Amino acid sequence: MIKYDGYDEAIIGPASIWRDSTTVSVLVYDAEKIREILMRDGMDAEEAREFIEFNIEGGYLGIETPVLVWPNDIWDES
Numbered sequence: 001m002i003k004y005d006g007y008d009e010a011i012i013g014p015a016s017i018w019r020d021s022t023t024v025s026v027l028v029y030d031a032e033k034i035r036e037i038l039m040r041d042g043m044d045a046e047e048a049r050e051f052i053e054f055n056i057e058g059g060y061l062g063i064e065t066p067v068l069v070w071p072n073d074i075w076d077e078s
Contacts, residue, residue, distance in 0.1 A: 001027050002064045004056065010034045012069065019063040031056075031068040 001014065010033035016023050031052055038048035057068055 001025055002061050002066055003027055004029065004034075004066060007034050007037060010037065015067060017067065022063070024063050026064055027066040029066055029068050031070045032072060034068070 003011075004027075007029060010029045010031075012028040012030050014025050015028045016025055034052055034056065035045070035048045038051055039045060043051065052068070059065070
């Protein structure tokens, strides 16, 4: 399984998913916890969001690429 460096506390757990006609095990991350880690390290909320979108969600590392979930979907709040 592929693991993102520096975000261990954001791991929810493993999941089995269907990719490329086979079942693979991947790690599932809480994207909101990753945002909190980035903000703790000095980014503001918008910078953290952009970093996650472009550098994590936008990156494909092969069939074992981890999955991100947004439990509270804070970006769509009015």
